[in-house]
Amino acid sequence: MSRSGVAAEPVSPVADAARPGRSRWPPPGLRGLRARWRELPRTARLLVAATALWAAFSAAGPVLSGRWWVWLLPDLAPPPLLPLVPLVLLACCLARPARRVRRALVPVLALLLVAAVPRAGLNWAALTPGGGPDRAPAGALTVYSWNTLYWDTTDDPDAFHRHLASRNADVYLLQEYLAWEDGGPAPIDRLDRLRREFPAHHIAVLGELVTLSRYPIVARPPVGQARGLTARTPWRERFERGKVLRTDIDVGGTVVSFYNVHVPVQLDVLRSPLSPDFYRVIRDSDRERRDHYAALRRDAAANPRPVLISGDFNTTPAMGDLDGLRATFRDALPASGSFLPGTWKAGGAGLWRLDWTFTDEQLAVHRYAFTSPEGLSDHRGQELTVSLTRPSGPAHG
Structure with missing residues (x-):
């Protein structure tokens, strides 16, 4: 009852919530x-x-x-x-x-x-005692891996070849053996000059990839999309499908497999982000990149020989594209003295590491350095000293 004597009307929660x-x-x-x-x-x-x-x-x-x-x-x-x-x-x-x-x-x-x-992608080994480069044993191999940026077509050819010769490497893994004409890649012919400059080296070429070796190249097994390619295949097709050049090299009685790699770039910077073609290129590139990565990983993982994989992967440490390789092979980075390794853009801040080298447990990396391209490319070179961790056995093809 209220004070007025009139019974108070009960108020339900629902009615209370419905009040204005x-x-x-x-x-x-x-x-x-x-x-x-x-x-x-x-x-x-x-x-x-x-x-x-x-x-x-x-x-x-x-x-x-x-x-x-x-x-x-x-x-x-x-x-x-x-x-x-x-x-x-x-x-x-x-x-x-x-x-x-x-x-x-x-x-x-x-x-x-x-x-x-x-x-x-930081190299913590560079800050730890005993980290970074170490003393290589006698007979160790020197390797130079480098994206040349259209070979010598945009540079002084003499300066370009002097730069290559100055590396004095046993094995060269070179990318972008091509020219850029009319908005696209075009073939070039520089093999005669290369043979004159490196008379003691054997040469293997696939599309835009060139491998030079002081030691005999005993086999060139095709990898992934490179299967079925021949000298008669149009160059453009060899360029698009040949993104992994495997050369099996007889190093003092042991055959070592070197994989020269150039994974396609993700996007076309000349297209507008407002254009549907900009995103079509990214989607198509992603499919191509996955295919090349999968083929490389399958071939290298099944290879019983000592393995070195190196080149321009167009992939940063933050990207998941490299997860398969990183889970199976060893990154050469701990043998580097660089805490913040960057290979692109050379001449600038170098905040992106796009160039990588991996090995298996049969190879030890004693030195891994990112070298100046001396104005000849927008990528720094990868310079390595490696040796076999197992005694040499008979070479086989």
Whole structure:
């Protein structure tokens, strides 16, 4: 009963929620969060939003990279950026306007930083005692792997060949033996000059790939799409399908397999991102890249001989495309003295490592250096000293 003597009408929760000015959404808890969000300084809100976006990007990368062609675009980011972003956000947490969100954000950003370090491609061995180059045994092989940037067609040919000769390598793994004419690749003929400059070397050519060796080349097994290619196959087809040149080389009685690799680039920078063709090229390139990677991995994994795989992979340490190779073979990087290894763009900051070398357990890498192209290419060269870890056996073809 009310004080007036009239019984009070019970009010149901449903009717109460339906009254004007009442709302069932958001529930009280969310309303409180929204109110607290509005009370935060603008700087703190921006910091929370940036952390959430970076966390989403960081979580998606390992899942989508190498699996979804669209992720080839985010994968173009410089790998050192991955740990740098959470470091910058952590520094921002020290600012006074961020004090109310600091306790929540610091653990998240610390976790993002730790997760990003392996994908940044940093060479921690260069900072550890005993890391980096070591003394090579007598008879060790020297290898020079390099994307030449259209061979000598855009440079002084004499300077180009002097650069190659100055490497004094036992084995050269060279890419882009071609010219760029009318917006596309075109064949060139420089083999006579190459034979004059390197009379003691054997030569193998497949499309745009050239391998030179002081030791005899005893076999050239085709890999992947290179199967079925002959000297009569049109050059353009040899260029497009021949992205892995395997040469089996007799090194003092042991046959070693060298894989000279040039994985196709992800995109056509001359096309507008507003054009459908821009994305068609990325999708088609992704399919081609997967095929070449799978064929290379299958062939090398089934090869009982000592294996060295090197070239321009157009793939950064953050990309999942290399996962198969990295799981099966050894990256040569620990033998380098570079903490932040970058092979592209030479002459600039060099934030991208696109050129790689892998070996199996039958080869030891004693030195791995990224050398200046002396203005002849936009890629740094890879210079290695390697030796067999097992006693030499009889050569076989």
